[in-house]
Each structure stands twice: as C-alpha cells, then as structure tokens.
Amino acid sequence: MAEGKTRIGIMGGTFDPIHIGHLVTAEAVRIEFGLDKVLFIPAANPPHKQHAQVTPAIHRYIMTVMATYSNPSFFVSPIELERPGPSYTIDTVRALIDQYGEKSDFYFITGADAIADLPTWKDIDELLGLCHFVAATRPGCISMIDAVIRRFGAKGRQRIHRLATPELEISSTDIRERVKLGRSIKYIVPESVEQYILKEGLYRG
Numbered sequence: 001m002a003e004g005k006t007r008i009g010i011m012g013g014t015f016d017p018i019h020i021g022h023l024v025t026a027e028a029v030r031i032e033f034g035l036d037k038v039l040f041i042p043a044a045n046p047p048h049k050q051h052a053q054v055t056p057a058i059h060r061y062i063m064t065v066m067a068t069y070s071n072p073s074f075f076v077s078p079i080e081l082e083r084p085g086p087s088y089t090i091d092t093v094r095a096l097i098d099q100y101g102e103k104s105d106f107y108f109i110t111g112a113d114a115i116a117d118l119p120t121w122k123d124i125d126e127l128l129g130l131c132h133f134v135a136a137t138r139p140g141c142i143s144m145i146d147a148v149i150r151r152f153g154a155k156g157r158q159r160i161h162r163l164a165t166p167e168l169e170i171s172s173t174d175i176r177e178r179v180k181l182g183r184s185i186k187y188i189v190p191e192s193v194e195q196y197i198l199k200e201g202l203y204r205g
Contacts, residue, residue: 006104009038010096010131012080012089014172015060017197018067019189021170023074025136028165029109030073033134038109039077039096040064043087055202057081066192090123093130106131112141115148115160128152128159136165179203 011026018040026038042060054060061081068074079095080087093106108131115135118124135145142162149156170188178185180203185194197203 007035009035010108012041021168044081067190088122176203
C-alpha cells in the first residue's frame with residue numbers, strides 16, 4: 001500500500017437485489033483499510049451466471065444507487081453495464097486504472113466463496129498484480145482462504161487479505177424467494193430498495 005495513493009474499494013456483484021449485508025461489508029472494509037471511496041459495480045453479464053435468470057440491469061443499477069446514496073463514500077459505477085460481453089473483473093480493473101490513473105490502489109471486496117474460486121478467474125496472476133483482494137470472512141472459512149493465499153505464494157500474502165465482518169446470514173437468493181412467497185424483506189434491504197421492489201413488481205415469479 002503506497003503512501004499518497006488514493007485507495008479505492010471495488011464492490012462487484014449482481015446485486016439482485018443489493019442488501020444490508022453488502023453495505024455492512026463494504027463499510028467495514030472501507031474503515032479497516034482506510035479507503036477513500038467504494039465503487040459498487042453491478043455486473044451486466046456475470047460469467048458464473050450465464051445460464052441464470054438475472055433481473056434487467058437497469059433495475060439492479062437503480063436499486064444499488066438507492067441503497068448507497070446516503071453514504072458519502074459510496075458510489076455506483078455503470079462501467080460493466082456499458083461494456084458488451086461477459087463482465088470479467090480483469091477488464092473492469094484495467095478500465096478503472098485507465099480512469100483513475102496509476103496513483104490509485106484498488107481493493108476488490110468479496111466473500112469467502114468467491115475467494116475459493118479465485119484460481120479459476122480470468123488472468124488471475126495479472127489481476128493480483130493490479131489490485132488487492134479483501135475477503136469478508138466468517139467462522140469456518142478461514143482455513144479455506146488461507147489455502148488460497150498459499151496457492152499464490154508471496155503475491156497471495158501481499159495481495160489477499162482477510163477481514164472478519166459482522167455475521168449476517170442474508171442472500172439475494174433468499175430475498176427473491178421471500179418476495180415471491182409474499183414474505184417481508186423489511187430491514188434485510190434498505191427501505192428505498194424494498195419500496196422499489198414492491199413498486200416495480202420484481203421477483204414475484
């Protein structure tokens with residue numbers, strides 16, 4: 001972590017929908033790593049969800065803007081929505097370096113499950129040279145993350161970090177199922193997101 005550099009968090013995801021867990025994790029990482037800002041980047045075409053039904057990007061983008069608006073350190077970038085083809089992280093990070101310049105350090109914020117798959121990510125060795133990874137950990141997954149760190153040797157120790165975050169057993173999949181069944185999602189998503197989901201009739205089946 002170089003002195004004098006702007007520290008930018010990258011919170012990528014489908015955000016279908018964005019929920020309190022995403023926000024809590026992003027804020028915890030922002031504070032722990034002294035980030036100047038966190039960019040929330042909704043994925044247009046997630047490679048790992050090519051055959052899944054994903055809500056249209058415009059809805060996911062609007063909900064992400066609504067959820068992050070009250071935090072002056074949170075911003076939403078449409079960078080992946082404006083680029084055709086699958087949303088590979090390496091392409092996004094390269095574009096952000098072009099946009100923000102070499103005087104920025106990037107921290108990709110993700111969960112333990114994604115870190116486990118890191119060796120399979122496109123151009124992962126180059127990607128680790130371009131940005132840090134911060135894994136939000138929970139009990140029972142630390143040894144798995146440590147195994148991934150060891151897999152990448154010195155670069156893994158320098159570039160992959162663990163951070164224990166508040167345990168929130170929330171998933172977008174569960175939220176969609178709750179809406180479909182007519183169950184409450186209050187306090188699981190920000191109020192503005194809850195109202196948007198209801199108004200637009202999302203996830204009803």
